[in-house]
Amino acid sequence: MRIGELSRTTGVPVPTIKYYVREGLMPPGELTSPNQATYGEAHERRLRLIRALLDVGGMKVAEIADVLTAIDDPVRPLHKVLGAAADRLGNVGVEHDDTESAAAQAVVADLVSRRGWRTHDSDPAAADLSMALASMARLGHGAFVEVLDDYADAAEQVARADLGYVDRRVSVEDMVESVVIGTVLGEAVFNALRRLAHVDASAKLYGADGPPEQKTN
Template identity: 55%
Template sequence: MRIGELSRQTGVAVPTIKYYVREGLLPAGRLTSPNQASYDDTHARRLRLIRGLMDVGGLSVSAVREVLAAVDSTEKSVHKVLGAAQEAITPPSVGEPAGLAEARRTVAELVRRRGWRVEPDNVTAAESLAVALATFQGIGHGAIEEVLDDYADACERIAATDLAFVGRNAEVDTLVESVVVATVLGDAVLSAMRRLAHVDASARRYDEGAHDASGGPEPVH
């Protein structure tokens, strides 16, 4: 297909497609003449992946480039590639709040206590967690540490569900891509679902008047 058809199929403007090619996110089309290139379904699939990572996952162009490099790698195991992709999609921490050293020790102890197999080079997520805990402490909500194992229980179940879902629905040659997509877009799904659950839990716990005639909570609109 020509670039115009690729644009119509994916909803991505032609100039944007050309930009992605220049940035190395999208492979160039096969030249059919000095001024024409042909594209196929693999380009359409990659374009949809790029837009999903950016629009829903909120990744920058540079982060998408790193994620795609991990997805396309043929030299690492699925586990290693997933780790590289997670490092790319975890935003770097900004600043060092007071109490960060203690928070780092809390995270290290959590990892040890849970028996998590976190490799030394997979530190970005651990550092982000430490910064969050130190910030909680700094604004007077240090008791968050009391529920870390409850959160860890939930996260272990979510991680197992993610990988089981991917294993059921991905072919071997798209397994890495599927795991990365589930990680990036799954964050958006979980964040939105958590907010919905908060609304429901708040209504059930604190809004005593929010009940319909049947005695159940009113639906959220």
């Protein structure tokens, strides 16, 4: 495909794609003439990965370049790169109006309902979770939702532990591409789940309908 088609397929502007090529984030297209190049599935996949790390992972271009270098050089130890990437994760993201986003939002709404969490699907953390799951689906990792309840179980446990240690102010702080997806985007998923679980656990412990012994007369 030409660069224009790649842009339409991924939603990334042509100038941005050219910038990523100049910065070495993705390889150039295959030249078919001095001024024309074609791009394939590998370019589309790499572009979606870049956008996922940028939009969901909240990473800077230089940080993304470091992670992509690790993907392209599997001999390089990944734990240092991924550890640094996880430390820079943020909650700034861009929602997409596509099938993956709609499906992810439905999954999150169902999760919150099934688990009886005292929160709602319009919570900012729910939006972060939806964006992370949708990005995973676009990268071919949609099956991640099959382990979502396991993450939710862990999130609830961590939330209870966090609140139990609140007075002490204790901070609770893997194929190569799969390592990046599971670590970077998986971290975004878990952080969003953890925040949702915090809302529920806090409401149960400190809300108006919490344990009688926690209320004051």
